[in-house]
């Protein structure tokens with residue numbers, strides 16, 4: 237209820253805001269960014285995250301958020317405000333996330349959100365890139381005797397989150413296999429975990445990264461396993477509101493900076509010493525050549541701050557996903573130069 | 585004559601002007617806001633319209649009373665959610681009335697134990713927030729139920745498990761004939777009651793309408809079984825193995841735990857308020873009435889039924905209507921435990937998948953408004969019937 241009240245309030249807010257802003261929204265083409273101005277005025281980046289997904293966005297006991305999604309917001313804060321810690325986090329359920337963004341409660345949504353056509357084109361959102369290539373999978377109890385999705389039989393009950401791509405893929409999958417199933421969709425991830433853990437459902441389905449992360453929350457993680465099949469493409473990435481092209485670029489290139497920095501071997505400890513590197517691409521990334529920041533009204537050290545304060549993509553992945561044991565292997569989330577599919581346009 | 589009328593009109597007009605002004609102002613504000621909202625939604629690339637209702641929903645729903653799967657439209661999904669809201673509300677209203685009346689009367693019992701127990705019930709369940717009670721039933725009580733392979737069995741026809749309560753499925757042949765016999769019985773019963781009333785009022789004769797009605801409702805449908813070709817078979821739930829350790833029940837009907845916990849929590853919570861209304865209603869009937877009734881030799885039961893209740897009902901109904909409305913609105917807490925009511929299915933999943941926030945929320949609010957008004961109207965007309973009729 238608390239959540240649904242929140243959604244309603246957000247919707248109310250959305251409509252009010254739509255009204256209040258009048259026709260003054262920063263249109264495409266103008267160099268001015270309302271969101272950037274407001275962020276500078278407020279002194280923090282308004283960032284929407286999950287309600288707790290280890291490795292991606294998760295708060296510790298004292299309320300400090302960490303994770304690779306969180307690092308996207310930290311990168312934006314470092315670029316725009318000069319301090320990666322100047323972020324205000326708003327935990328959101330899958331159901332609430334887009335309303336929170338379109339209503340202006342948050343300015344960046346970094347919450348394991350799948351980039352799809354209808355989300356990008358239809359509801360006033362813009363995806364700026366991909367910070368984790370994922371796919372949907374299934375978790376079952378190890379002793380269940382289910383070793384692959386072909387062991388699923390009619391009548392199986394599957395738990396997942398409501399308002400997700402997962403909910404839709406699940407249907408496509410079971411339909412294509414001609415299996416009747418009982419779908420149970422909860423609003424919060426913790427509720428799904430609890431329901432599956434207690435035996436309300438036989439399988440838990442979501443993004444594989446989510447499965448790996450949520451498994452750590454189970455009462456006995458070793459009793460569960462993730463089936464080998466991947467049933468969908470889930471490119472997860474940060475999202476902004478449509479209509480503020482400058483802000484969109486800032487978020488996009490903050491993420492790109494982290495990935496390209498890894499490509500050129502620039503990390504949080506060596507970045508400033510690379511200012512007089514031989515390689516012009518490196519020099520551009522650490523701000524000693526070119527005037528890239530000016531393109532979106534920032535100084536020239538914006539990308540250096542990102543690398544120094546947040547680190548490159550590899551550092552972020554290692555710290556939050558690999559070292560925590562969630563997904564030690566980078567899989568497709570490896571640089572294109574090393575056999576993965578991380579490939580970002582050049583910063584120049 | 586004409587002149588007089590004109591004067592009155594003028595007077596009315598004076599009173600009308602501020603009202604017309606207020607209404608035009610409100611219309612202007614709404615129009616202004618909608619216009620602005622539309623422009624701004626346009627600017628942000630958000631389109632507005634109800635066309636999405638006929639698009640394929642492409643998500644499935646746990647529990648539906650009509651045919652539904654993801655290939656149906658969002659409009660159909662709305663209907664599924666609405667029916668689920670109605671289902672849990674109706675179950676809740678029936679249970680809370682039975683429970684509330686029992687407890688309300690119990691509180692006035694001369695038996696100390698019963699009165700105290702009823703009082704404790706009210707104090708406890710009224711003071712614990714409803715959401716917590718829903719969580720208690722769902723995450724506390726029902727999650728402790730066994731897995732299907734260890735189900736609690738009721739003489740092997742019904743099973744209680746963590747996945748739900750499995751009951752036999754009714755398989756009818758010629759159900760429509762049976763249904764018509766029930767409808768006919770109900771009409772017959774109405775007639776009997778009217779007749780009994782007439783007899784009592786006109787010639788003072790007592791007709792045992794209750795017994796006759798009971799007879800009708802049992803015998804008439806029975807006859808359809810014997811000669812009408814109606815038959816009823818039960819399909820019993822059967823344990824079904826899906827894999828080494830995964831079981832469920834096949835056949836039968838599954839009443840999902842989400843529905844059970846929500847109905848239990850809603851009715852037990854609302855029953856406390858109904859009980860208080862009932863108590864207040866009964867206490868509100870003058871003592872003299874009861875004493876007078878006793879002095880003409882009516883029994884305690886008769887006093888309650890014939891003298892106290894008809895008067896008490898007038899006190900009980902209006903606040904109880906409110907409680908029914910509350911119960912219906914509170915059923916939206918369903919979303920917290922994945923019961924697919926209108927808020928979860930439509931204002932939740934459908935909203936999220938389509939992004940049509942303003943459209944969906946407006947439809948949902950309109951629906952609740954409609955439900956509330958309907959309940960109010962029904963209860964008001966009942967209340968009117970109950971009101972003292974001056975003869």
Ligand SMILES: N[C@@H](CCC(=O)N[C@@H](CS)C(=O)NCC(=O)O)C(=O)O
Pocket residue numbers: 285286287288289328329330348349350397399400401402423424425426442443445446447450470472
């Ligand atoms: N990527 C999918 C699913 C995202 C999702 O919500 N996943 C769940 C399960 S991993 C989650 O992150 N829950 C965390 C929370 O509710 O805070 C989408 O964008 O629709």
